[in-house]
Amino acid sequence: MSSDFQPPPKGLSILTSVGGVVTAVIAIAGLNFWSGRISQKTQTSEVETQAQKVAKLDANSAVSPGTPIATSELTSKTPYIAPGVGKLDAADMAAAHLAWSYFQQNWNEKTGLVNSADGFASVTIWDQAAAIAALVSAKELNMITSAEFEAKMTKMLQTLASLPLYKGELPNKVYNAQTLIPVNYGQLDKREEIGWSAIDLGRMAIWLKIVEAKYPKMRSPVQAVWQHWKVKRLTKNGQMYGTAVVQGKEQYNQEGRLGYENYAAYGLKLWGLDVKQALDYQSNTAFVNLYGQGIPYDRRDGNNSGGNNYVLSEPYILDGIETGFQALPKAYADRILAAQAARYQATKELTALTEDNLDRPPYFVYNSLFVNGKPWATITDTQVQHNNLRFLSAKAAIGWHILYQTDYTRSLTDTVFQQLKSDKGWYNGLYESLRQPNKSLTANNNGVILESFLYKQVGKPLIVWAGIN
Helix, strand or coil: CCCCCCCCCCCCCCCCCCCCCCHHHHHHHHHHHHHHHHHHHHHHHHHHHHHHHHHHHHHHCEECCCCCCCHHHCCCCCCCCCCCCCCCCHHHHHHHHHHHHHHHHCECCCCCCECCECCECEECHHHHHHHHHHHHHHHHCCCCCHHHHHHHHHHHHHHHCCCCEECCCEECCCEECCCCCECCCCCCCCCCCCCCCHHHHHHHHHHHHHHHHHCHHHHHHHHHHHHHCCHHHHEECCEEEEEEEECCEEEEEECCCCCHHHHHHHHHHHCCCCCCCCCCCCCCEEEEEECCEEEEEECCCCCCCCCCCCECCHHHHHHHHHHCCCCCCHHHHHHHHHHHHHHHHHHCCCCCCCEEECCCCCCEEEECCEECCEECCEECCCCCECHHHCEEEHHHHHHHHHHHCCHHHHHHHHHHHHHCEECCEECCEEECCCCCEECCCEHHHHHHHHHHHHHHHHCCCHHHHHCCC
């Protein structure tokens, strides 16, 4: 979840010219050039007009207060199992292999960690959890041997159990994946301790527990990781806490808003930590109607609490795949997906929104259904808005489809399969206004895609499959 730096594209095209071109060819080339410019201007104008129409529809789609969900619909003791799970078809397997290629090309042999972004040796704990999910998926989908799995997983866990920690307590938010020095986002060589993220560690907690429960040989290495960390610092009075260093001073703050807070808290609960308040999905929840669908959001927002209350697809998808909607009500996820489908019906823009890296400045955004009182806003963590960079997310599209199997989610997945392939994995998404791929390649995008296919293959939530009580 933590934002991470994605460097600009490395391969800028260089145009060269050859002498001796006859006048006629130059004339033809000139005509083609101006014809292309006119055509491009016309297309740009049309796109801008469509974007303006969508912006108006989006702004008018929000009605507050929204339609709440009946209390009787919120609790379920039985983990949800999606329809149609149990076997991958040929297209699924091809997609999983492509996602795995990212990890093959971004594995650091010395440390066992995987680059968060393609070719950039930086890693967060959130993204390393995605790498563990990918490695488990690759083994279970028979893309690697048991021996390779054991070697890679052992190396990863040994590194996690020996990381230099922020103030000797918990993992820093970012590390150099090759040297393991704590760094800041986008920086590889300057040692800097910037605090820890309880949300990131909560996701890691889920995957450590899955590995420990599923693979007996890994129990001791997993325990070594958990014992290396002073995990009691992650909670206080039933809430999750993280740290940040601001102008050289440490801040110790409650962390998380509805969605990620509950999902991450569930991971810490699996390890016996007190997260009762963080798991509460009702006390701070309100509803807003978006295109007629009442979606839940956290009343604590960037205006009244200092923490942005992004409403995104990813925490609901991860919760569905990993726990069977035991951290968050499935009814919330139903509404989150329904609002995006309703937006498509109104605007004809396929919508599957969550946060991720960009292939251009500002390099990381949160594509939100609702945030800080604004509908359909794409913002940075500092609340700068970039709605022109909203994109359909590959991981969200595939995750939603595997969980719901509707005609709408099939359209999302078809779009990903047709337009977002690269030779290094799946691109992060498809820009809505620009009509072109977001060519950023990340561990989290490809990791979520892989664990989605693992869920489909095993036919049950992953903590149930792993045998976690």
